Amino acid sequence: MKHKLTTPAIKQIAFTADVSTATVDRVLNKRPGVRDKTRQKVEAAIEMLNEGARKTGPIDITDLRVGFVLNSTEMLNKAYQDLVPRFAARFGLKHTPKVMQFNSESVLEAASEMRDVAQGLDGIILVARTSAAMVGQINETVGAGTEVVCVTTDFPGSRRLGYVGMDQVAAGRLAARLVALRSNSADQLVALHIGRNWRCEGEREMGFRSTLRDLNFKGRIVELPTMSGRNEEAQALLNGLLKQGHHVDAVYSPSSGVVGLTNAIKDQDPENRTFIIGHELFNPLKDLLQRDLVGAQIGTNSYDVLSEGLKVIALKRAGRSVPSSVFLPAHIIMKENVSELDWY
Template identity: 30%
Template sequence: MADTLTAAALTLKDIAREAGVSLATVDRVLHNRPGVRPDTVRRVKAAIERNAFQPHVAAAELARGRARRFAFVMPSGPNPFMQQIEAYLGEMSAWLSARRLGVEMVATDVFDHSMLAASLEALSGDYDGVAVVALDHPGVRAAINDLVDAGTKVVTLVSDVPSSRRHHYVGIDNIAAGRTAGALVGRLVGQRSGKVAIVAGSQGLRDHAERIFGFNQVMAAEFPGLSVLPVLEGRDEDERSEQVLARLLGRHADIVGLYNVGAGTQGVAKALSDAGRDKQVVFVGHDVTALTRRLLLQGVMDAAISQNPGHEARAAVRVLLALARGEPILHEQEKIRIDIVMRDNLP
């Protein structure tokens, strides 16, 4: 995996080899035992520093045979982007095994705060770390805080709950993503005036709420000829998203732009096509999946705001592992980038 630090896979033997000494000598240096020449001590410590190696934690875990369990609390239902994250976690099995890590999936309705909170509460005491696609709700915040208080490391994934005591957020800057979508819709609509529709999964999801906020910022400031309609909620479900958008298209013949904030993309595209407006309405959504790739190639969808699901999967595991070991988080490595993907630059 390209963005995995080499240092993450280093062992004491690697340090010994680089320093040109025996494993026993490295052990003596680490434990400040006598009998090692000062020059040798300097070489060993220099090798450790160059590789950002965490010898005390790594050696202690190796001696104890310390295994760890992480849980990923993911949305139930057919969300293609979330399925990609789960697939990438599955591809990490050898990497995880080498570090004595177990990762288990917990599917729940992340749009229902009570069900999500109950799923989190059920994990208490069973896992070293939890990554959760979170709904920003007092009950969910309380469940996250309870896990943290019990000693579990908690990372929010894709959708954040910043007012909780979670340890870290892994995901894109969603306000910036929404602003990017707004700029694309406004510029692609061009000189036309009219209305713009927004379909979201739920405004209770922090990532969706922040994307809508950023989108509206740009619309209000830069495109006064476009009027943004009230947000529709489709719970990231194809059928529900299709129904709510079809009704809206029937009421407004002057819709010229559409921002799909989350999933439910197939339903959104079907509503546009059934209304005969798939080539008239500028359609910007999120994520590169088999479906959005096809819609981009067909010209139904104009652009996708993309984030790398493989990077998010790896980053979430690495951050949880660093937290569990008491190691520093490498923020620049774990920063998730926003990409704009159109038909002409499909990866």
């Protein structure tokens, strides 16, 4: 039985089979340590997901009336605000989407405006940071008759219709493989720039650490704990480590603040520059990749995220079965392929 590592996504298979992502990874890569019964559960889950995808068939999203509520970091808010009109044009949406943007701390203050935006819509695509206040607003919006699909951050305790996002554990695994491919020696120093403010950060970290263990990584990992994820803080953290005289081979940032990390290493010799791996896929990261200040970004196609979100809303409107979560494949984006891919 042939499998594709990312279709269905590792996390989707794990949810369906009720096993860990590590177990799914072992089955897909034909590694030992999995009981026959468990292996059969995983293979059955893959077959069920593939069959479900075949049965679903095409779904029309062009006639949907949708809104986008952006309640994230300044960079992510701006990126999605720029992306939505291009997305609407590319997919031929007949109704101009409503877009509402506000900062992460203003959920309660913006509640009435959110209700106004949601009126008369088939659904809302929500780009938001984790917050108890947002759970309440999701529930109110759904209670008033408008479906909510979350992207980038899930709110599993809410009444949201579904979640669409990258397979974060698989993303962390890819980062670990990049680190180990560069070198695997006892004198190798890798910095982990981690905030743990978002659910996805923890999932990426889990994939990163577990894969390094699987690969018998011999180097040392130093944590750079971030409170805010701001660029200034990230730059100060990495500068502090470098000033101690350490050569840092690579930095993996499951958090935000990648631009700040690049500011700390921009004057290094290009031939011996710290290799930075991050997840912030919107500009100015494209430029930093092309200038070799960022080694790699790991992400998924933003158009796919939005189109899958609208498909979930369309399925609900059509009275068809709706997946609770859709996990999209993680990809490595480097200087060599950034201009060819549709991430921005």
